[in-house]
Amino acid sequence: MSRTFTYFLLIFVMFIWGLNVVAIKFLVTELPPLVMQxxxxxxxxxxxxxxxxxxxxxxxxxxxxxxxxxVAAIFGQLGHHALLAIGLVQTTASNAGLILGLIPLATVIFTIIFFRERVTFLRMIGIFIGFAGVAIIVLQNDGLGAISRGDLFVFISMVSQAFSFIIIKKATTTISARQLTAVMLLIGSLSLLAISFFVEPQAVTHFATVPTLVWVVFFASAIIATGLGHILYNVAIQEIGAGETAIFNNLVPFFALIGSFMFLGETIVFLQIIGFLLIATGVILGTGYLELKLNKVKKQTIKETA
Known part of the structure; x- marks a missing residue:
């Protein structure tokens, strides 16, 4: 597989993942969130x-x-998907997409904590900028006292997903990333369904009355975005590495913003654009991607002048 094709593949995955945030927002307005997820x-x-x-x-x-x-399924599937669905009941798809864009930075923080990864000044600046972007988004109304519960749930779901990546990194030293993803989806989904039977005991009856459009969105989200999307993403990691692949996650909040505007009629405000730019900049700096590229250029220059 060529590098160019892998890049196009990743752009497609980010596109469907961005629209998937919009799809889940639509689905939680039609179905109980836990049983739906x-x-x-x-x-x-x-x-x-x-x-x-x-x-x-x-x-x-x-x-x-x-x-x-x-453990990865508890945090990456049960925790992430349950909290995301509950959060989307109370916040916009555009806000959720932007907050989820912080996943690469949160993963870096956990990597620093658990794997003692080196922290440079530039990466610290990136982490600060990224979280400042999220702060602008969640405080855009009336300050700290007006933080949406939905935004808070989405933020915790983002942290839960990021922590699961640390477990996944440890697990994939012996397990195929693709098999790990599939098994995690099954364990997480069965756990979610078990909990939903207690929290939403009458939820299953809703499925019998939903219109056709809901079913179309439901299966497109499940099969294309969650199932196929994760497999393609793992293939990309094997081709170009986890670090370079993670940079493409910056496109998820962008596509989520566009999708929420086009399909849900949500208003995109100026502070959301500022937040998106800060998060994207923070990810590029905080993940060490910029430093990696600069070091490669420096080594190449030294090699050519030697």
Missing amino acids: GARTFVAGVIATTVLFFLNDLRKLSKKEWLYVG
Whole structure:
């Protein structure tokens, strides 16, 4: 697979992930959030597992590997998807998309904490700028006292997803990233469905009365965005590496902003644009991507002049 094709593949994944935030916002207005997310991720898990079965990329896991997968599923699927759905009931898709754009930076912070990764001044500046962007978004109305509960839930879901990536990084030393994703989707979805039966006992009856459009969005979100999207993203990581792949996540909030405006009629305000630019800048600096590129240019220059 050529590098150029991988880049186009990643842009497509970011496009469908950005629109997926809009899709989930639409779905939580039509269906109870927990059972909807549980059913949606279950379908995604079944699709992903089926694809991997035909690719012969499934094997028996050890007890230690099951432990890693279970913990990753709790934070990356159960925690992230449940809190995201609940949050989207109370906030806009545009705000949610922008907050989720902070995932690469939050992952870097956890990497620094758990793997003692080196922190440079430039990366610290990037982390500060990124979080300042989110602060502008969530405080855009009337300050600290007016922080939306929905924004708070989405923020916690973002942190939960970022923490799961640390577990995933540890687990993928022995497990295929694609198999890990598929198993996580199944475990997380079954956990979500189990909880929803207690929290939303009458929720299943809603599925019998929803219009056709809801089903179309539901299956498109499950199969294309969550199932296929995660598999393609993992393929890209194998081709160009996790660091360069993560930079493309900056496009998710951009596509979420455009999608929320076009399909949900949400208003895009100036402070959201400022927040997006700060988050994008923060990710480029905070993940060390800019430093990596500058070091490559410096080494190339030294090599040419030597």
